Amino acid sequence: MDRGLKDKVALVAGGGTGIGRATALRLGDEGAKVFVIGRRLDRLASVVAEIEAFGGKAGCLSVDLASAACGEEAVSAAVAWGGGLDILVNAAGTFPYTPVHELSDADWDEALAINLSGVMRMCRAAAGAITKGGAMVNISSTNAVMGDKVSSCGAYSAAKAGQLGLTKQFAAELAPNIRVNAILPGPIDTDMLEGWLDDPQERADWMARYIPMARLGLASEVASVVAMLVSDDGAYVTGVVIPVDGGMTLV
DSSP, X not given: OXXXXXXXXXXXXXXXXXXXXXXXXXXXXXXXXXXXXXXXXXHHHHHHHHHHHTTOOEEEEEOOTTSTTHHHHHHHHHHHHHSSEEEEEXXXXXXXXXXXXXXXXXXXXXXXXXXXXXXXXXXXXHHTTEEXXXXXXXXXXXXXXXXXXXXXXXXXXXXXXXXXXXXXXXXXXXXXXXXXXXXXXXXXXXXXXXXXXXXXXXXXXXXXXXXXXXXXXXXHHHHHHHHHHHSGGGTTOOSOEEEESTTTTOO
């Protein structure tokens, strides 16, 4: 089924791992030309190779998403590579496991630089490049709307909450030409969960208690929602925040 993604140019920040990687693969599978950025060139190149292996087109660039120039650098490269830009997905993130009352200024600054300021800069740069009818999706977190005593991630939570405000503001200002939405993933089975309830039984008990579906989510399940939002199927959806959390935020 053609959902209007064939030959669209998609820029995926944080496309080398986790949700970003799954999103890049999904968009590539749907026919989009995918440009992935992040810090680790080896992981980005691996994603490019996977997409090209099934006949897709992909490119990559190593970018420091904490830098002031990240947005302009990444968007300019994507446009030059693909001949334009239709889609932006912000999936990059850093997750310091530090109780909020013990946070150092350095941890706080890094978390906001990547998880909030980097997202703003990417959206700001893409706003002037994305063609009419294009879309942006910001990968936020359930931590944006609820506390999390287990993971102790105050800086991450604050930054992800800020993403929701940015999402709604960009959606309001860029409508009707560009749609902007956010996703709230719950605990997703990616490398980011390393150090979080490492004991298998403790993790299973936690999931059974707090997640109605009683399991971790898959990165591919988040990528499916991203694909819907940036495709023709999401043509009348903007400014919304969609939980993909197994029911974790039901109450």
